[in-house]
Amino acid sequence: MKNNVRKSIAGALQLPSEVALDQVRIILTGQNNMLAENHKGIIEYGRSKIVFRINSGFVEVLGEGLTISSLQSEELAISGEIIAICFVGEDGR
Amino acid sequence: MSSILTRFVNGNLRIEIRGEYAEKFLNLSLMQGIGLSNIVRYDERRIAADIILADIYRLRPIARASHCRFIIKRRQGLPFILERCRRRKLLLIGAVAFCVFLYLASSLVLSLTVTSPYSLSQSEKARIVALAREAGVVEGKLKFTMDLEAAQEHISGELPQLSFVEVSIIGNNVIINVVKRVDVSEEDKIIACGDIVAAKDGVIEQILVRKGTACVKAGDTVTAGTVLVRGYNQSGLVAASAIVSAHVWYSGYGECALENTVVKNTGEQYMTVELSWPKQIKAYVWGDNTPEFQYYYQQQKSMPLVIWRNIRLPVELIITYYQEQQQNIISFTPEQAWQQAAKAAEKNARIALADGTKIVSSDLKEIDAGDSIKRARFTIETIEDIGDFVKVDEQTQQQYQSLLNKDNNSTE
Structure with a gap:
């Protein structure tokens, strides 16, 4: 309910949703670099899988030789060979 | 780039985090506002990361809370360099001394x-x-x-x-x-007495005398070598100087037959090698003197046989090359032949013409030569300076002197 109100206000005012709704913003450069803004922390970190929390669940980054090249409170930069990015809800779907 | 520079200035530490809950360590660091970079997982229990030197003391409670330990693996950046220099003063002094020495030596x-x-x-x-x-x-x-x-x-x-x-x-x-400084010698300073003479045949158009006495006037016909301005005037013997413009004609002749025979090399070659003794005794070593070519061009080269230094055998090796040639007949129409002849005539007329010469007129005439050949004459009329300075000999100078004396006496 609260989210829907926010959405409609953001739509009416044409505000960027990552600001208004605190949604994650992912920038993918080729297959080797990824920048995620508005993350909420690392859940799992391995060379082939990195899971980080976002406002509406989790993001799974699958790949090979993955490293976190930068970890700041707002930004998360991942480098390595990225194969897949999955969005997983709070309920695990 | 700026982040690398910031890390260098502030000092960068490479730490290794050991423990079960390395992710918790990372998240707690984030919550404390500690930025981490180059995070690499080595295995299940070990993660390496870069942090800024100033943040290292804030990591202790985080490590305690996440049940992890961290150790510093590498120190980089300006604070560590300065610290090293502070501890090793001689190194710094040596480096400065080296720079000063290098500067002074250079x-x-x-x-x-x-x-x-x-x-x-x-x-x-x-x-x-x-x-x-x-x-x-x-x-x-x-x-x-x-x-x-x-x-x-x-x-x-x-x-x-x-x-x-x-x-x-x-x-x-x-x-x-x-x-x-190169000084002009006294000998060179004296300009010898001389005349202006015609370099070419022509008709004088205009004569402008700077020094000397003019011998010709406008409209006179002169031939090459004619004295135009003599090297004396009222003041005595001088090096004559003048601009003598004259009409000069250049003529060129060209011809072209209606049927022309052109000889061309076919590229076929025949070679003979013969040994030659005195008294015209010859023996062919390779080939004979009868090439199978209808038309050919012959070239001969003789090589004396030298044993050592100036010891020669009385035998000579003569190599003869026969180049086969082909004769082609090229036919022209009378109009084409005339064009060729005119072109050749103009080319020949222009050969003697200096670059930049002012051409007044040109004329092309056909010379009657029958039906089988066309002949042309091309004439170019120019106006150019034909005066040439020529030094005069002693005898002429004496003549000029006597002429001058005579003139002076008659004036008195």
């Missing part, structure tokens, strides 16, 4: 070189170097302590025979570049 003048576009004798070079030393340009001195301009002035003041002196430094070498 500032020392090691040699003086005298250069000139013209040849200079060893004694002249030695004198110039000595003067430069007197002015303070000495080997072993620092180059920024030298006054090069003063040295220049000193050398040019002491040696007036030099028209140009430049003292410059290239590397450790002082280059003294000089140019000697």
Whole structure:
């Protein structure tokens, strides 16, 4: 309910949703670099899988030789060979 | 790039985090506002990351809370370099001393070189170097302590025979570049008495005498070698000077037959080698003297057989090359032949024409030569300066002198 109100206000005012709704913003450069803004922390970190929390669940980054090249409170930069990015809800779907 | 620079200035630490809950360590760091970079997982229990030096003390409670331990693996950046320098003062002093020494060594003048576009004798070079030393340009001195301009002035003041002196430094070498003054000899200063004579046949258009006495006038026809202006005037014997414009004609002839035979090499070659003894005795070693070509061009080369130095055998090796040739007949229509002849005639007429000559008119005439050949004559009329200065001999000078005396007497 609260989210829907926010959405409609953001739509009416044409505000960027990552600001208004605190949604994650992912920038993918080729297959080797990824920048995620508005993350909420690392859940799992391995060379082939990195899971980080976002406002509406989790993001799974699958790949090979993955490293976190930068970890700041707002930004998360991942480098390595990225194969897949999955969005997983709070309920695990 | 800026982040690398910031990390270098602030000091960067590579830490290794060991423990079960490394992710918790990372998240707690984030919550404390500690930025991490280059996070690499080695295995299940070990993660490495870079942090800024100032944040290291804030990591202790985080490590405690996440049940992890961290150790510093590598220290990088300016604070560590400064610390190293502070501890190893001699190293810093040595580095500074080395830089100073390098600067001073590269500032020392090691040699003086005298250069000139013209040849200079060893004694002249030695004198110039000595003067430069007197002015303070000495080997072993620092180059920024030298006054090069003063040295220049000193050398040019002491040696007036030099028209140009430049003292410059290239590397450790002082280059003294000089140019000697070349005086015109007295002999060259005297301009010999001479006439202006016609270089070509022509009809005088205009004559403008600067020095001397004119012998011709506008409209006169002159031939090559005719004296146009004599080398004397009221003041005495002079080197005649004048502009003599004249109409000059150039003529060229060209012809073209309606059927022309053109000889061309086919590329086929035949070679014979023969041994030749005195008294015209010959023996063919390779081939014989009957090439199977209808038309050919023959070229012969003889090689005396030398055993050693000037010891020669009385036998000569003669190599003859026969180049096969082909004769082609090229036919022209009368119009084409005339065009070819006219073209050749114009080309021949222009051969003697100097570049930039003013052409007044040109004329192309057909010379009647029958039906099988076309002949043309191309004539170009130009206006050009035909005057040429020629020195006169003693006898002529005496003649001029007597003419002058006669004129003076008649005037008195």
